[in-house]
Amino acid sequence: MKDMMNKKILEKFQEQGYLVFRLIFGAMFTLHGLQKFGVLGGTALTPAAGIFFWAGVFEIVIGPLLILGLATRFAAVVGAVEMAVALVTAHFPKGWNPLGNGEAAWLNLGAFLVLVVYGAGKYALDQKVLKDWA
Numbered sequence: 001m002k003d004m005m006n007k008k009i010l011e012k013f014q015e016q017g018y019l020v021f022r023l024i025f026g027a028m029f030t031l032h033g034l035q036k037f038g039v040l041g042g043t044a045l046t047p048a049a050g051i052f053f054w055a056g057v058f059e060i061v062i063g064p065l066l067i068l069g070l071a072t073r074f075a076a077v078v079g080a081v082e083m084a085v086a087l088v089t090a091h092f093p094k095g096w097n098p099l100g101n102g103e104a105a106w107l108n109l110g111a112f113l114v115l116v117v118y119g120a121g122k123y124a125l126d127q128k129v130l131k132d133w134a
Contacts, residue, residue, distance in 0.1 A: 021111075022115070026065070027067060033061075037060075058082050062082075069120035070120075073126075083112060084109065087106070087109070
């Protein structure tokens with residue numbers, strides 16, 4: 001009986017929980033992008049930094065899209081590709097052990113795949129603007 005009540009409570013707040021996941025993940029991804037441009041103690045990159053500069057640009061665009069729940073699946077696909085590229089270009093050359101070397105990229109990749117599969121959820125602009133894609 002108690003387990004059934006807990007399950008009902010969890011199911012009742014499932015959409016709100018997913019919203020919190022999307023907001024936190026989008027905010028953290030945005031912060032990583034901002035850090036690449038010297039905000040929050042990071043080292044400012046220039047276009048000469050190549051792929052790392054563009055990674056920052058993508059992160060600054062993708063993060064707010066996730067927060068708003070706008071074009072979520074598209075943003076998540078782009079983010080997943082970015083994380084795969086990060087793993088191949090920046091992390092795998094340092095070794096295959098992800099601990100201390102790429103675990104954030106792996107976690108981000110997993111979160112992006114969840115967003116690709118589930119979309120933005122109930123509380124998102126996708127529901128209003130991109131109904132066919134939500």
